[in-house]
Amino acid sequence: MKLIIAIIQPHKLEELKKELYETQVNLLTVSEVLGHGRQMGVTEVYRGVKETGNLLRKLRVEIAVNDNFVEQTLKAIIKGARSGQTGEIGDGKIFVLPLEECVRIRTGEKGGTAIG
Amino acid sequence: MKLIIAIIQPHKLEELKKELYETQVNLLTVSEVLGHGRQMGVTEVYRGVKETGNLLRKLRVEIAVNDNFVEQTLKAIIKGARSGQTGEIGDGKIFVLPLEECVRIRTGEKGGTAIG
Amino acid sequence: MKLIIAIIQPHKLEELKKELYETQVNLLTVSEVLGHGRQMGVTEVYRGVKETGNLLRKLRVEIAVNDNFVEQTLKAIIKGARSGQTGEIGDGKIFVLPLEECVRIRTGEKGGTAIG
Amino acid sequence: MFKKKKGLLFILLLFLMSFSGTVFAQTNAPVPKIDSGDTAFVLISAGMVLLMTPGLAFFYGGMVRRKNILGMLMQCFIIMCVLSLQWVLYGYSLSFSSGNGFWGDLSWFALKGVGLDPYPTYAATIPHQAFMIFQAMFAIITPALIIGAFAERMKFSAFLIFIILWATFVYDPVAHWMWSDGGWLKKMGALDFAGGTVVHINAGVAALVTALVIGRRKGYDNKPTPPHNLPFTVLGAGLLWFGWFGFNAGSALAANGLAVNAFVTTNTAAAAAGLSWAILEWLHNGKPTIFGTVTGAVAGLVAITPAAGFVNAGSAIIIGLLVSVFCFLMVGIVKPKLGYDDSLDAFGVHGIGGIWGALATGLFASKLVNKDGANGLFYGNPHQFIVQLIAVAITIGYSLVVSYILYKLVDAVFGVRVSEKDEVIGLDLTQHREGAYTLVE
Amino acid sequence: MFKKKKGLLFILLLFLMSFSGTVFAQTNAPVPKIDSGDTAFVLISAGMVLLMTPGLAFFYGGMVRRKNILGMLMQCFIIMCVLSLQWVLYGYSLSFSSGNGFWGDLSWFALKGVGLDPYPTYAATIPHQAFMIFQAMFAIITPALIIGAFAERMKFSAFLIFIILWATFVYDPVAHWMWSDGGWLKKMGALDFAGGTVVHINAGVAALVTALVIGRRKGYDNKPTPPHNLPFTVLGAGLLWFGWFGFNAGSALAANGLAVNAFVTTNTAAAAAGLSWAILEWLHNGKPTIFGTVTGAVAGLVAITPAAGFVNAGSAIIIGLLVSVFCFLMVGIVKPKLGYDDSLDAFGVHGIGGIWGALATGLFASKLVNKDGANGLFYGNPHQFIVQLIAVAITIGYSLVVSYILYKLVDAVFGVRVSEKDEVIGLDLTQHREGAYTLVE
Amino acid sequence: MFKKKKGLLFILLLFLMSFSGTVFAQTNAPVPKIDSGDTAFVLISAGMVLLMTPGLAFFYGGMVRRKNILGMLMQCFIIMCVLSLQWVLYGYSLSFSSGNGFWGDLSWFALKGVGLDPYPTYAATIPHQAFMIFQAMFAIITPALIIGAFAERMKFSAFLIFIILWATFVYDPVAHWMWSDGGWLKKMGALDFAGGTVVHINAGVAALVTALVIGRRKGYDNKPTPPHNLPFTVLGAGLLWFGWFGFNAGSALAANGLAVNAFVTTNTAAAAAGLSWAILEWLHNGKPTIFGTVTGAVAGLVAITPAAGFVNAGSAIIIGLLVSVFCFLMVGIVKPKLGYDDSLDAFGVHGIGGIWGALATGLFASKLVNKDGANGLFYGNPHQFIVQLIAVAITIGYSLVVSYILYKLVDAVFGVRVSEKDEVIGLDLTQHREGAYTLVE
Numbered sequence A, B, C: 001m002k003l004i005i006a007i008i009q010p011h012k013l014e015e016l017k018k019e020l021y022e023t024q025v026n027l028l029t030v031s032e033v034l035g036h037g038r039q040m041g042v043t044e045v046y047r048g049v050k051e052t053g054n055l056l057r058k059l060r061v062e063i064a065v066n067d068n069f070v071e072q073t074l075k076a077i078i079k080g081a082r083s084g085q086t087g088e089i090g091d092g093k094i095f096v097l098p099l100e101e102c103v104r105i106r107t108g109e110k111g112g113t114a115i116g
Numbered sequence D, E, F: 001m002f003k004k005k006k007g008l009l010f011i012l013l014l015f016l017m018s019f020s021g022t023v024f025a026q027t028n029a030p031v032p033k034i035d036s037g038d039t040a041f042v043l044i045s046a047g048m049v050l051l052m053t054p055g056l057a058f059f060y061g062g063m064v065r066r067k068n069i070l071g072m073l074m075q076c077f078i079i080m081c082v083l084s085l086q087w088v089l090y091g092y093s094l095s096f097s098s099g100n101g102f103w104g105d106l107s108w109f110a111l112k113g114v115g116l117d118p119y120p121t122y123a124a125t126i127p128h129q130a131f132m133i134f135q136a137m138f139a140i141i142t143p144a145l146i147i148g149a150f151a152e153r154m155k156f157s158a159f160l161i162f163i164i165l166w167a168t169f170v171y172d173p174v175a176h177w178m179w180s181d182g183g184w185l186k187k188m189g190a191l192d193f194a195g196g197t198v199v200h201i202n203a204g205v206a207a208l209v210t211a212l213v214i215g216r217r218k219g220y221d222n223k224p225t226p227p228h229n230l231p232f233t234v235l236g237a238g239l240l241w242f243g244w245f246g247f248n249a250g251s252a253l254a255a256n257g258l259a260v261n262a263f264v265t266t267n268t269a270a271a272a273a274g275l276s277w278a279i280l281e282w283l284h285n286g287k288p289t290i291f292g293t294v295t296g297a298v299a300g301l302v303a304i305t306p307a308a309g310f311v312n313a314g315s316a317i318i319i320g321l322l323v324s325v326f327c328f329l330m331v332g333i334v335k336p337k338l339g340y341d342d343s344l345d346a347f348g349v350h351g352i353g354g355i356w357g358a359l360a361t362g363l364f365a366s367k368l369v370n371k372d373g374a375n376g377l378f379y380g381n382p383h384q385f386i387v388q389l390i391a392v393a394i395t396i397g398y399s400l401v402v403s404y405i406l407y408k409l410v411d412a413v414f415g416v417r418v419s420e421k422d423e424v425i426g427l428d429l430t431q432h433r434e435g436a437y438t439l440v441e
């Protein structure tokens, strides 16, 4: 099992979910984060003084999947989160971590069956 | 060492903490997340138009523990986070990840001793 | 590759970033969390009734790096996040997780090159 | 089901057309002199009192958990809507028309005969409707005060019925006794300048009753849940302080010296009470809080309400300093001990504060301030204190009993409390299907 | 580029000195009697109406996404700034000086001859400038109503130009027709007590036009985006309700019976409409919402605006109950079907509400309430209804055409809509380079 | 330690009873004619000015970091409490009783002799206490303006002592010089309609002093920390604009032409300044911000304060346009260069704006507007400008010196600044043991 963490542009969430559902992946956890990447932040100005706010709003999406789902999940994320064909700086990253165990609190089930 | 991530119902946090303390696990990190699972979201209505808000508020609890603590920690989480005896859809999941290193910033200690 | 998660004092973020940049690590993701550690929370009082709010505001910083960067990153974090020379309770922890894959959404690049 | 609605509206239409007619009678009656200054003052004051209800909504709304704020705001706003209508339809008539000892009759039903000429019995220099609408704002905010007691756990439908019944069978009668021409408490000589008994004791006791019968919130451990947005509470307090000038000074029903006295005592008492609460916290908990300070200020405003037009600024200071002592003891020490869940201290602040204010009026009232008033105990007239005591006791007793009956009635028919599951999810989503804030965007 | 600025300021200085002179002429003209009560009432009312624009800013600001709230607040505040100046410079003159059938002349340019003595043609008991500044507040909030239609996607620069043009070429003329001495709609006998046509239909139709031509927001799927902060919307509604007393009652321009009538009908209609909307939601969606209730209350305030001084409280109830029916249908059912993106329902609430209000005035107006008014259809005068119908049609037609032309003009010159990228990032950062809330601290 | 409290309260009680007595003397004095319109106007205005302090609390509170907002709100509210009491006890007497050249005596201690009859020396048509309470609101908000300078780092206890001392030894005397009967600045002919020198320069200079001596916030790098909640700041600005009508127009102390003039110039200057600031940002930074626009509007309100009743709308435009230029330079360019940490620009806006306003009064004042006023430089009377210059210089000098002394005094006794650790954690938790918002629920 893997835990997939995707950092995406906030407005891409809907598309991302659409893509994921089409690949039968519809369990996920989302949170708001600030990201610092290659993308330049917008310079903010407060009372005439410039602030380089180089941290940008992103969404962090966590998806736990079974190994056989990893490939299609990655594809779906890229499809859903990329801006246009070519993509834009700031579209984000995907991190794949090994997941040793997964437990469904409700039933106590473990492993692959608990993930879904 | 393992990093245990539990996605739970927000109102279960207090119980969860109680259970954890009883098993000598009292270091944790909590954040608010939105989850999409099997549980159906409440349909919200804005100005007469329905919105299926299928994302629900959950809490994400991160707990780093030494291997010999994993079992009892999982038990405690399940005990604290499950609704009633049978549990309810939406009670959430627990993910266990391998943790290679842990450092206490204050002292620079590493490994098992730093975790506590 | 590793995913480094640091839980730090909120006001240390700027220093932390400074230190990281000096070691060529300048991609990171930050979020606000509540932490329960050894540090005692401030007792809050609402309408004369005491509340032991033992959860404290912390920042959670996620940094994905290639293996050869791990050491200096940890050093930088400790340098940037520690209070004074000796450090203080509450300065936080660093967790290092194995990272199996990293994908740049924009380009689809994978692995070490995608991380930066 | 839209048909149903249409029918309903049609009936209303017919009914209201008749209503429309009713204004005829009066508008060509002889016209006593209207004073533009007094009218301006009372109208603006009425507007300021109206603003107090949104103010209260934020004062309360900031204290609850994030998942319940819309529930609080909604309860306040629907009260503004429903009771505004209740008042013009029959509430004003029940409260202020002569009627019998218990309450008024329906002779002023749908404002029949309540026109734009002064009605000297109540106010000689402003249109009768100006007096009516000013009073309307009191009828609105009073029930709104109660909702702090059963916050975060009451079913909206049940709440709505309860409030309408309460306004009709508790507020209207008590207002009649105290303020209507020939009301027996008034005849008895009880003093209540702007609503210490009618508004605050009345609502405060109802709050206590409902808090007791509806029971504690799930997981309530004798500690207030941390307010989800204290700045909102402070904003509400600011609007309340502002609106209260209309509430108290406006109750002079004219822009005269009495209004000025009420204005000054109101501001002074609020200040004294806010400071007093802060000092108590300082002594008792080591630090003063903004939450405590605004709570104290509101308690001071409550306490001065019945006295504003009868006492001087000096007495206002004492009334203010002491009200915080009483409320602080109740809210910070007694309540947690007893363990009932008056969630936002509607009784602890309005009940206790109102009782102290009504009694204090019996202590500090002075004919030097208001020759149409009376002297209190400290001005050599112990009798007045007894009278106030009686008025307080009666209001407490009546509100206690009837509020209880009405609650039980509504509970039997509709069931008052939300399911445990709904309480956990929160009132916003379960009662109104909307969320206050977006978490992720 | 500071040089530029300096030059500009210098020219202004010269120009304005002349302006300064202009007040001379009038201040030693003969002085009719000023009534202090009426003056107090109109001034405070003006202040209350001014407060409505920040109120509107929060009413709207709470509904948009977090990344766009500052854009809404900014548009409202810059309107307060720019139109306050436009009004004292030439707007008031264009609207209220005699001029010609279409609009006024510049005889009152820079308040020339508009002094501190009453100008009996408009108000005999208050200084002319009091009338002027009271009207200024109407000129400010009207264009501000429009911004709800093109929320979250309009370029700030283009918006600013559009609003100034609109105020000059749409608001000022229509105000002239309806309210100026010898305005032809007024002559025709059309009734508009406080701005149903001039303010709400006018702005509502402009909103529809702009919403249609600017097009839907990126990713808009016929559903409102969840409001990022509903409490702000409720706060705004509270301030609007409060300010509306100044808006409607103040329009009596004196603290008299008429003002009281307007005050009472205003409160009553708002209450009826708020309740009505809540009931509709209850029937239609199973639960009433605070968002719906405040929307209804605002719709009620809109609908009663033209009628406030001509109808009685009974009619106000009907007007209020029905306006929510019409607006609810428009906002909750028709709009999603048609699929245009009137983002915050500026047309759905102000347009529809204003039309119903103006027509309802033709139905419920009664000389019993206001002898200087007229009887409506239900009081045996069908003619009045026709007149109202015509006034409505003309306002709609004019606002429709001219708003469209102005929009196209501005679009051609500046380009009205922000780039798709900017829309995605949000107006706060892209148009103003600031963020509303800190996410991490 | 509750005993302590009880004793303290008892003493107060005794003391205040005497106070109570004092009102006797005056209430049966001969009664000059009270004008209801004027009284209504001044009372409502007083209420509006009271609302400015919560407004200011949010204006400031939105600018600070999340961990310090309650600290700001608390400082504003405790000032409302403490100074309301200070004023009725001795502040009013020190400021407005004849006394000596430096300040008043204690003849009006505890409102002795300050009754409900007019005191013609100050206002002939309203009760003396109405004038007193209206002035109270000025005494409240003035010290509150200062707190922006030492935001996020001052110990609450030290702050409280400092403010009381400052009100007593800086505000009261300066108010006495400028506004009291026979105050020497007034005698000298200095014009200050509603508080340019007494309020804004006075507070602004004290702000500069405290900012300099308390030192920069930890980690301050000559950049403002991003405001944690800009909408709150805008809300505050809206309430300030609204309340300022009471502040300036109310200062006419009657609902007359002068009040109308002050109302119009106030609105006009605020508008001009808001627009001017936005334009400056547009030229200087490429984009106008809402933060800048509301800052400008407030600066405009500050600048027009001393002039409101002496200049016409044309001059108000110039005053408004220019004040933003001066403040913008100070706040956006000079301050960052000098690197001192006037955290929320209390000096940059109120100090600079007040100075410009006071001088501008010497330029634009015209007897055509106010025959009891004077002509300024541009109306052929250079002398007036000199007088204004002197008044400004004296106010600056006095406030500078005494504020410094008081600060040092308090610092020596209590220590003014919080520990570095507390500053890092934030004032809400360390000074008040409460948090503004829940992070996780």
Ligand SMILES: Nc1ncnc2c1ncn2[C@@H]1O[C@H](COP(=O)(O)OP(=O)(O)O)[C@@H](O)[C@H]1O
Pocket (backbone or CB within 6 Å): A007, A034, A035, A036, A037, A038, A039, A056, A058, A088, A089, A090, A091, A092, A093, C027, C028, C029, C030, C062, C063, C064, C065, C104, C105, C106, C115, C116
């Ligand atoms: N190595 C990393 N560690 C942690 N977060 C990262 C890393 N690289 C990117 N991110 C996250 O992804 C977001 C997008 O990255 P960015 O570099 O802007 O996109 P791109 O790689 O397409 O240029 C960043 O804002 C940051 O939150």
Ligand SMILES: Nc1ncnc2c1ncn2[C@@H]1O[C@H](COP(=O)(O)OP(=O)(O)O)[C@@H](O)[C@H]1O
Pocket (backbone or CB within 6 Å): A027, A028, A029, A030, A062, A063, A064, A065, A104, A105, A106, A115, A116, B007, B034, B035, B036, B037, B038, B039, B056, B058, B088, B089, B090, B091, B092, B093
């Ligand atoms: N595979 C997964 N990946 C990421 N998050 C998940 C996954 N499965 C569940 N979750 C999280 O757990 C929460 C509860 O899951 P849910 O399916 O509602 O409970 P249950 O499994 O008891 O039905 C979800 O809202 C989501 O946040």
Ligand SMILES: Nc1ncnc2c1ncn2[C@@H]1O[C@H](COP(=O)(O)OP(=O)(O)O)[C@@H](O)[C@H]1O
Pocket (backbone or CB within 6 Å): B027, B028, B029, B030, B062, B063, B064, B065, B104, B105, B106, B115, B116, C007, C034, C035, C036, C037, C038, C039, C056, C058, C088, C089, C090, C091, C092, C093
């Ligand atoms: N074992 C752990 N699991 C999860 N989070 C932890 C753990 N230990 C520490 N933390 C996080 O780190 C923060 C700082 O830890 P704390 O114990 O206060 O510092 P220190 O270790 O220096 O005493 C805590 O508030 C918590 O958020």
